[in-house]
Amino acid sequence: MVLTLYGFSLSTCTRRVAVVCKELGIPYEFVAVNLAVGEHKTPAYLEKQPFGQVPAIDDDGFKLYESRAIARYLAAKAGSPLFPISDPKKLAEFEVAASIEYSNFDPYASKIALEKVFKPLRGLATDEAVVAERLAGLTAKLEAYEVILGKQKYLAGDEVTLADLFHLPYGSVLVQAGVDIFSTPNVKRWWNDISSRPSWQAVKHSA
Amino acid sequence: MVLTIYGFAPTAGTRRITLICKELNIPYEFVVVDLAAGEHKTPAYLEKQPFGQVPAIDDGGFKLYESRAIGRYLAAKAGSPLLPNSDPKKLAEFEVAASIEYSNFDPFASKIAYEKVFKPVQGLATDEAVVAECLAALTAKLEIYEVILGKQKYLAGDKITLADFFHLPYGSILVQVGFDVFSTPNLKRWWNDISSRPSWQAVKDSA
Numbered sequence: 001m002v003l004t005l006y007g008f009s010l011s012t013c014t015r016r017v018a019v020v021c022k023e024l025g026i027p028y029e030f031v032a033v034n035l036a037v038g039e040h041k042t043p044a045y046l047e048k049q050p051f052g053q054v055p056a057i058d059d060d061g062f063k064l065y066e067s068r069a070i071a072r073y074l075a076a077k078a079g080s081p082l083f084p085i086s087d088p089k090k091l092a093e094f095e096v097a098a099s100i101e102y103s104n105f106d107p108y109a110s111k112i113a114l115e116k117v118f119k120p121l122r123g124l125a126t127d128e129a130v131v132a133e134r135l136a137g138l139t140a141k142l143e144a145y146e147v148i149l150g151k152q153k154y155l156a157g158d159e160v161t162l163a164d165l166f167h168l169p170y171g172s173v174l175v176q177a178g179v180d181i182f183s184t185p186n187v188k189r190w191w192n193d194i195s196s197r198p199s200w201q202a203v204k205h206s207a
Numbered sequence: 208m209v210l211t212i213y214g215f216a217p218t219a220g221t222r223r224i225t226l227i228c229k230e231l232n233i234p235y236e237f238v239v240v241d242l243a244a245g246e247h248k249t250p251a252y253l254e255k256q257p258f259g260q261v262p263a264i265d266d267g268g269f270k271l272y273e274s275r276a277i278g279r280y281l282a283a284k285a286g287s288p289l290l291p292n293s294d295p296k297k298l299a300e301f302e303v304a305a306s307i308e309y310s311n312f313d314p315f316a317s318k319i320a321y322e323k324v325f326k327p328v329q330g331l332a333t334d335e336a337v338v339a340e341c342l343a344a345l346t347a348k349l350e351i352y353e354v355i356l357g358k359q360k361y362l363a364g365d366k367i368t369l370a371d372f373f374h375l376p377y378g379s380i381l382v383q384v385g386f387d388v389f390s391t392p393n394l395k396r397w398w399n400d401i402s403s404r405p406s407w408q409a410v411k412d413s414a
Contacts, residue, residue: 050351050354050355051307051311051348051351062296062299064299064300064303065303066302066303066306066307066310067306068302068306069299069302069303069305069306072298072299072302073295073298073299073302076295076298076299077295085292088280088283088284089269091279091280091283092269092271092276092279092280092283093271095273095275095276095279095280096271096272096273096276098276099273099274099275099276100258100273102309102310103273103309104258107314141258144257144258144259147257148257
């Protein structure tokens with residue numbers, strides 16, 4: 001039975017799962033959850049995802065949510081080096097990189113994306129003070145990325161992992177919105193590398 | 208060679224890993240990083256942790272940072288069920304729970320802790336509007352925890368995992384500053400369970 005991915009095709013977190021499926025060659029059936037009409041808050045959807053968020057998956061009856069958890073599950077199932085579980089030290093270094101993404105990138109990038117892109121789409125005004133504060137924070141964090149990526153090709157080491165891919169959705173939203181955050185030499189090299197992968201090209205506009 | 212932890216005990220990240228060490232009976236040497244003196248921004252410390260944050264570890268020459276990555280590494284090394292990596296589905300469910308902690312709990316809890324505790328310590332004024340907004344958001348998320356914990360004993364299933372433990376540092380700060388966020392029946396049961404464990408009692412006021 002093919003994997004079912006419930007989500008919203010333009011959602012960052014939904015596309016986080018979609019890019020990993022493409023990368024792993026995992027076919028999936030995409031079932032759109034209509035956020036505009038509040039489908040994500042219906043009892044039927046809350047059965048799949050109790051926080052009422054997208055995405056969620058159903059893998060032949062096994063249900064999961066939280067995009068980064070889903071990605072790890074799929075990569076482990078595929079035995080993919082994107083999630084290097086067989087080597088304890090590589091795995092630990094992967095988990096450092098994965099933690100860097102959600103601690104040092106996501107809180108800033110997601111807030112900037114909300115203010116500059118998603119709020120205007122809903123007719124709400126951008127809070128430029130929040131954007132400025134978050135952008136200053138993100139720029140400082142990316143200075144540390146510049147150091148790390150000067151010593152190794154990717155965030156977890158010299159091979160690409162899920163931790164790199166996890167940056168793609170919000171990173172791309174910001175770039176598309178004209179926020180040029182990946183501008184220093186090593187970060188730029190890394191960003192061009194991961195954002196040009198066919199898997200991302202396949203889903204960057206829609207899951 | 209004994210594990211070395213570089214940290215500052217009042218911080219959540221540091222106590223997140225001393226807690227795990229106590230739980231797993233891993234001895235450690237604790238080296239204080241003097242945040243007040245800016246030690247975390249010195250070149251010597253940035254070698255250990257390029258973002259200039261605590262904690263960081265040195266395990267016989269193997270260096271890691273990011274508390275949740277360190278927690279996973281130590282649990283895997285100990286073969287502990289706190290990280291159920293021998294069963295792909297249990298591991299996936301653990302990763303869902305771990306993701307819930309950093310997506311749905313940490314952003315709000317850490318912000319409240321920053322405003323109510325860490326800013327005043329530095330002589331900065333608390334922004335009560337931010338506190339109120341985060342508390343409202345956190346309360347809504349914890350309503351979902353109440354649902355999940357009505358079906359199973361812990362966040363990942365019926366066995367305790369790192370995902371439950373990861374909540375202790377910021378959860379405890381919230382309780383200490385007087386926010387009774389774990390008040391509904393299942394949350395209360397779960398919180399009393401995890402916060403009364405000897406491992407937490409051993410480090411909650413220091414490393």
